[in-house]
Amino acid sequence: MRGYGFTVAGIAIGVAGLTALGGMSERIVRFIEGGDRFVLGQISVAGRGLGMGAGFTAGGLLPASAIRSIAEVPGVAGVQPQVMLPLNPTTSQFMTLTQELVLGLDLSVPTPNRHYPALPVRAGRFLNVDDRRVAVVGAAFASSRGVDVGARLTLEGEAYEIVGVLERTLTAPDRFVIVPIADARAQWVAKDPMLRTLLASGAAAMRADDLNTGAAVGWRAGEDPDAVARRIAERVPRVNVQIPSELSRQLRASTVFFSALLTGIAALGLVIGGLSVANTIAAAVFERLRDFGVKRALGATDAQLGREVLTESLAVTLSGGIGGIVTAIVLGGAIDTWVSRGQQLFLFSARLVAGALIFAGLLGAVAALYATLRVVRLSPAEAIRRGA
Amino acid sequence: MLRARGLVKTYRAPAGPRIRVLDGVDVDVRRGDLVVIAGASGSGKSTLLNVLGLLEDTDAGEVWFDGERVSALGRSARSRARGRFVGFVFQSFLLLPSLTALDNVVLAARYVDRGGADPRRRGSGWPSAAPCSTTRRCSWPTSRPVTSTTPTLASSSGRCGGGRLAGVPSSSSRTARRPSHRQRRVSGSRMVGSKDTY
Structure with a gap:
C-alpha cells in the first residue's frame, strides 16, 4: 500500500460523496416507507370539517356518538379516539415535514394500528391509562430541545413531566408529544378561542369525550380494510374516512417530488462517486506505466500483472471506500447534531454501506482491468519509455 | 545460445519516411561470450538489445534462445x-520507488518461479559484501536516497531473475562502465551496449 496515499484519499472522497448522497436518499425513503406503513395499518376517521386542529386526519370534531357508531360497523375490531393538535399553531408548520404535533391517545382502548401496536420507547416508559400531565416525546423532539426522561415541558401553561422518549422512527412520531387524551383535550380548548367560547356559552351540548379530532380504527382478522372503511363511510354520517389503500396512493403521489429528488440524488451520487473511483484507479495504473514495463521486462506475464493490479486496486479501493464511508458517517453525524438541530438528514443503513463498498470495489476492479489491458498492449520497452 | 537472423526494426518519424534502425541484423552469441556493441548515439544499440531481450517487437527477423524460436x-x-533467459541491468536502474531495496532485488523472482528457497530469504541473505548489508537498509523504500547502493542493486535485479543473458539497454548517452564483480559472476553470455569499447 506504500505510495498509494493520494489514490486512497481520492477514492475516499468519491465514496464519501456517494455515501452522503445515498444517506440522504435513504433517509427520505425511510420517511416515505414509514408513513405508508402507518396509513396501511389502520383506518383513519375524522369528523367532517376543516378544523385546523385535526392535523394528519384533516377533519373536524368527531363526537363520542360517532365513535360508538363506528365501533358497531361490521368488521371493525377497535376504535381509539385521538386528538391531534399542532404544538405551535402560530407557526406555519402545519402539514410540513418538520411539523411538531401533540397527540392525545385514549389509552383505555388498545391502539388498533396493525403495524404500530405500540410505539418503541428508547428511554423511560410509554403512557399508562391513569396518567395525567405526563408526556412521551419523539426522538427528534427530545434531541432538538435537549430534553430527556424526567425533564419538564410546559404545554399551554401546564407543566408536563417527560416519562419516556421514543426510539427514532425517521417518520412523523419523531416529532410527536404524546399525552393522555384528557390532557390533549384541555390543550385543544386552551388553544382554540372559538371552541372555548362555544363551550362557555352552553350552546353546544358537548361532553369532554366529544372532543376528538379523529379516531384510529382497526379491522377484524380476515376483513378487507378498504371494504371496512367504505362500510364506515356508508353507515356513519358526517365523518371523513380514509380508505387505507387510497391514502397510501395519495401519500405516494404527494411524495412524487421526493421520489424524483432521491432518484436524482442517488444517480448523482453514483455518477460522482463512480467517476471519482474509476478515474483515480485508472490514473494510478497509468502513472505506473514504467513500473509495468520493468516488471514485464523481468518476466511478468499479463495474467500475473492483471492479478497484481486487481489485488492492489481492491485493497486500495476498499481502504478508500472504508475511509470514505467513515468520513461520510462522521460528517453526517456532525451535520445532524450541529446544523439540523436534531433532525436526522442522513441514514447510513447497512445496505447503503455494503452497496457503496461493493460498488466502489467493482468499479475499481473494472477500471483497473481496463487500464491494465491498455498498458500490457504496449511493449515493455515502450512502457518504460513512456513512463520515464 | 542466442541467435538472431534478419532483424529489422523501423520507427515512425515525426515527418517523412519511417526510420530503419535495424536493417537485417544477424547475431550469434555463445555461452560464456562477452559481447560489446559499440556505436554512435542513435545507431540502434539499445534497439538491438531491446529486440534481443524481447522488450520490443521487430518488423522482421527471428530470435532463438537455446534453440527455441522465442520471437514467434x-x-x-x-x-x-x-524471465527464464534474460537478465537486464538498465543503465538508469529503473528501481521501483514503491518497493524496498530488498523487494527490488527479488522482484524478478516473484514472476519467474525457479524453485529453491524463498526469494526474499535468498535476497536478505545476500552477502555482507553487498552495500545492502543491514536489515534496516534493505527495508528502506528505494525512493529514499541510498546512493551508494543503487548501482549494485540494479545489477542484482537482473541476477536474481536468474537470466543467463545479461544486457544493459541504454537509453541515455552515458558511457558504459566495466562490468562489476557481480556481473562477471553471471554464468551465461553478456552483451553490453556502449558508445565506447573497453
Whole structure:
C-alpha cells in the first residue's frame, strides 16, 4: 500500500460523496416507507370539517356518538379516539415535514394500528391509562430541545413531566408529544378561542369525550380494510374516512417530488462517486506505466500483472471506500447534531454501506482491468519509455 | 545460445519516411561470450538489445534462445521466456520507488518461479559484501536516497531473475562502465551496449 496515499484519499472522497448522497436518499425513503406503513395499518376517521386542529386526519370534531357508531360497523375490531393538535399553531408548520404535533391517545382502548401496536420507547416508559400531565416525546423532539426522561415541558401553561422518549422512527412520531387524551383535550380548548367560547356559552351540548379530532380504527382478522372503511363511510354520517389503500396512493403521489429528488440524488451520487473511483484507479495504473514495463521486462506475464493490479486496486479501493464511508458517517453525524438541530438528514443503513463498498470495489476492479489491458498492449520497452 | 537472423526494426518519424534502425541484423552469441556493441548515439544499440531481450517487437527477423524460436511466441510466453533467459541491468536502474531495496532485488523472482528457497530469504541473505548489508537498509523504500547502493542493486535485479543473458539497454548517452564483480559472476553470455569499447 506504500505510495498509494493520494489514490486512497481520492477514492475516499468519491465514496464519501456517494455515501452522503445515498444517506440522504435513504433517509427520505425511510420517511416515505414509514408513513405508508402507518396509513396501511389502520383506518383513519375524522369528523367532517376543516378544523385546523385535526392535523394528519384533516377533519373536524368527531363526537363520542360517532365513535360508538363506528365501533358497531361490521368488521371493525377497535376504535381509539385521538386528538391531534399542532404544538405551535402560530407557526406555519402545519402539514410540513418538520411539523411538531401533540397527540392525545385514549389509552383505555388498545391502539388498533396493525403495524404500530405500540410505539418503541428508547428511554423511560410509554403512557399508562391513569396518567395525567405526563408526556412521551419523539426522538427528534427530545434531541432538538435537549430534553430527556424526567425533564419538564410546559404545554399551554401546564407543566408536563417527560416519562419516556421514543426510539427514532425517521417518520412523523419523531416529532410527536404524546399525552393522555384528557390532557390533549384541555390543550385543544386552551388553544382554540372559538371552541372555548362555544363551550362557555352552553350552546353546544358537548361532553369532554366529544372532543376528538379523529379516531384510529382497526379491522377484524380476515376483513378487507378498504371494504371496512367504505362500510364506515356508508353507515356513519358526517365523518371523513380514509380508505387505507387510497391514502397510501395519495401519500405516494404527494411524495412524487421526493421520489424524483432521491432518484436524482442517488444517480448523482453514483455518477460522482463512480467517476471519482474509476478515474483515480485508472490514473494510478497509468502513472505506473514504467513500473509495468520493468516488471514485464523481468518476466511478468499479463495474467500475473492483471492479478497484481486487481489485488492492489481492491485493497486500495476498499481502504478508500472504508475511509470514505467513515468520513461520510462522521460528517453526517456532525451535520445532524450541529446544523439540523436534531433532525436526522442522513441514514447510513447497512445496505447503503455494503452497496457503496461493493460498488466502489467493482468499479475499481473494472477500471483497473481496463487500464491494465491498455498498458500490457504496449511493449515493455515502450512502457518504460513512456513512463520515464 | 542466442541467435538472431534478419532483424529489422523501423520507427515512425515525426515527418517523412519511417526510420530503419535495424536493417537485417544477424547475431550469434555463445555461452560464456562477452559481447560489446559499440556505436554512435542513435545507431540502434539499445534497439538491438531491446529486440534481443524481447522488450520490443521487430518488423522482421527471428530470435532463438537455446534453440527455441522465442520471437514467434505470444505475449505471455515471451514474458516467461524473458524471465527464464534474460537478465537486464538498465543503465538508469529503473528501481521501483514503491518497493524496498530488498523487494527490488527479488522482484524478478516473484514472476519467474525457479524453485529453491524463498526469494526474499535468498535476497536478505545476500552477502555482507553487498552495500545492502543491514536489515534496516534493505527495508528502506528505494525512493529514499541510498546512493551508494543503487548501482549494485540494479545489477542484482537482473541476477536474481536468474537470466543467463545479461544486457544493459541504454537509453541515455552515458558511457558504459566495466562490468562489476557481480556481473562477471553471471554464468551465461553478456552483451553490453556502449558508445565506447573497453
